[in-house]
Amino acid sequence: MRLIPIIIFLFFSSTPLFGQNVAKIYYLKGDVKKFSNNQHQKLMAGVYLNEGEVLNTGAKSLVILTYGSGSKLKLGENSSLTIKPIVAKQVNAGITQKVKHFFLEKGDVIFNIKNKSDGEQLRLHTKSVAVGVRGTVFFVHETEAGQVTTIVLEGKTAIQRHKNEHIFEVPEGHGTLHSDKIHSAKFKAETHAGLVNWNFDGDLHHDSRLFEELGKKHKSNHKLDEFIENVRNVNMQEVYTHITNGVSVDGHNKNLETGLGLATYYFEKNLVEILVKNGADPAHPSRLYNNTKKDFINIHFETPMHILVRNLPAANVKLRTLKMQALEQIAQLFILTNKEVLNARNKSGETPIMLALRGGTNKIAQLLLNNGANVLAQDNAGQNLMFKLDPTRFKEFQYFQIFFTLNQKLFKQVDNEGRTSSHFALQKGWWKVFSNFAQWTDPYLISKKGDTLLMLVLGASAQADASDWSVREGYANRYIRDLKMINLQNQFGETALIRAAKMKLTRAGIWLIKNGAVLSARDNQGKSALSIAIKNKNIELSNLLKARGAK
Incomplete structure (x- = not known):
């Protein structure tokens, strides 16, 4: 079986801190043992657990641990959990965070993270997925075959397969599937969440249908690659069949593509509408892969809204005109479906309106502005909308000039190099921008x-x-x-x-x-x-x- 490591949140260079108590047993029931110093030991409430120790639960058994500032962990029956060394990671000069690491060998675990003190984080690892979250309640289950399911009840998680790969968030009420055949498939998990026993009491039982339903979910997603290829080829009937059979419409294939990302890239309006109607999230990011050239079309991991704005054919005026109406309709659909698309960021930290301003899609920029896009957002380089505004690409430049003048904080923001947009405009030779905005700049x-x-x-x-x-x-x-x-x-x-x-x-x-x-x-x-x-x-x-x- 090929293991697919997925990491939630970024990992930084770190140093283990050995010999520390990590958690305390709050409650246990049935056969609960720890493996420490090459021997098994029975446990009781009140005992502290140290780094390197392994917790094992038998049939009809459970254990609840407390750690940090009131956070709890519930390990279900027939489960095995290793307490890894606490790791101190340097995040900024003079700032160190302590990270607790747990490894779930098999079974299921529920975390309820509360009152998390500053500088603390958490990672839960399995053979194929790792979860790191703050201020959230979530469930993780792993089968002996390596199929992993996560369900988020409160808060959110951010999935990352490898240290340097792309990140996408899994919000409250959603889950993800991972295995050797599924990179990551996000799905709406309200029904499945209702089958999980979230209580931290002596009742260990989940609804008897839970694991059966999760098994069905994994099975339906074994054809995720086939579903995405049918989207790429606009095979509408096959797409319908996959959706009917329960495929996760937000699932990623091995190239990190989603069906909605591809449908958006090819401006297939009808297909986009079908996918969104059946639960595809326009705020869920995707990559794009060219099967012929065997290379990625876009270097970014970004939402369908980013893809929509970025890939409008700017050079072909006739095609641009024909596509503009459909473009606006798709953009409006995305906004109505999930307003998070307005200010979603790609790996470079860019929001859709930044791409719209840079690419000259002024009607979409106006649509985003009118629906509440954050004009003060800054990308990873610290650049706001003003840095993206090229007046040579706009017929309605005056519209944006008036709008930005009403938001004078834009002129005070500086990027990572300490430049205002006026500095940037002068470097670019954008005299019109400079002459219009210099009066507002320090x-x-x-x-x-x-x-x-x-x-x-x-x-x-x-x-x-x-x-x-x-x-x-x-x-x-x-x-x-x-x-x-x-x-x-x-x-x-x-x-x-x-x-x-x-x-x-x-x-x-x-x-x-x-x-x-x-x-x-x-x-x-x-x-x-x-x-x-x-x-x-x-x-x-x-x-x-x-x-x-x-x-």
Whole structure:
């Protein structure tokens, strides 16, 4: 049997902490033993359990453990659970989290995680799946054949197969299936959850139908790959048959594709509607695979809404026009089905509206805005909508200009490099964006690379193109507000004049001198604009500096 490791949440570099008590026996019933120091020992309430010990329950037996700040774990009959070493992981400078690890060899376990103290997390591993969650109630069952089922009663989990693979969330009321034949199949689990005994008392029995129903669910999903291929080939009748037979419409095949992701990519509106009507979640992410080229179409693991916006054919105007109406209808259907699609993030942290703005799908951008898309969202690089806005791609640019002006926090947000959208626009040469939004931007903000807005306007930055001086000079003349902007020093001690001298930008240097630049300023290495100009053999700039009395 091929084991498929799935990890919930990201794993970081970590260090085991040996010899610690992990949990305490709160209640036990029947035949409950622990295996420790190469021998089996009977247990009683009140006993503490240590790392490395194995709990085993017999028929008609159970044990309830307490740990952390009031959290509980219930191990069902005929189950085996290993207490792994607590692991300390570094998540940020000076911040360490302790992670409790449990390994379920077989059987079933229920977790009720409450009042979780800061810095603590949990991982439950099986042969083929690992679950890590916070503030949630969930059930995990593993058969001896390696079929694993998870059901979330409260909270949510985030599935990840390998350390560097993509993550998708499993919300409250849903479950997942995993085995050697199923990568991960998400399904609505309200009925199955009703068969689980969630109580932490002496009653160990689940509804007698539970494991039979879970077995049926696994069996129906053995043809998940076939179902997804029928979606790819738009075999409507076969798709209907699979749905009727109970396939999980949100299941992933080995390439992490879902049926809805594929139907959306190919703009098969009727097929999209059928899948959504039968429970497909438009907020559930998918990848896309090209069977002919044997490669992935998209590098992202993202929701059908992302796929819808990203893959609108921009180059083919006729096709774009024909598809736009269907595109809007599908987008509206997704929003009505699950509003989480409005602000869902892909692996890069981008929301659908970010893709819409970048790709020029302005009608969809308006639809998302009108339905409550978060305009202040930032992606993994810290970039908000303003960084995505390319005015050359929009006929209705003025609409977005007015909208964003009403949300002035957008102009104060900075990305991971400390840049505002105005910094970014100047680097891109988007003068229209800069000219419209500069009035809302802090003119004294300095990026992590030491760029002031004036440096970028003048081209005195490695991040900006210094060509077309006439355009830059015109913007500098309109943009300059005071001498503070001209003589602002960055974290390296550079003024715009010193930077211009370093980059051999003679015209920018002359403009700064004529507009009141301080000639005596020195950077953190003690270099002045004059010493730099002389070293760079910039005769015109050095002569002007000398004539003005610079030393």
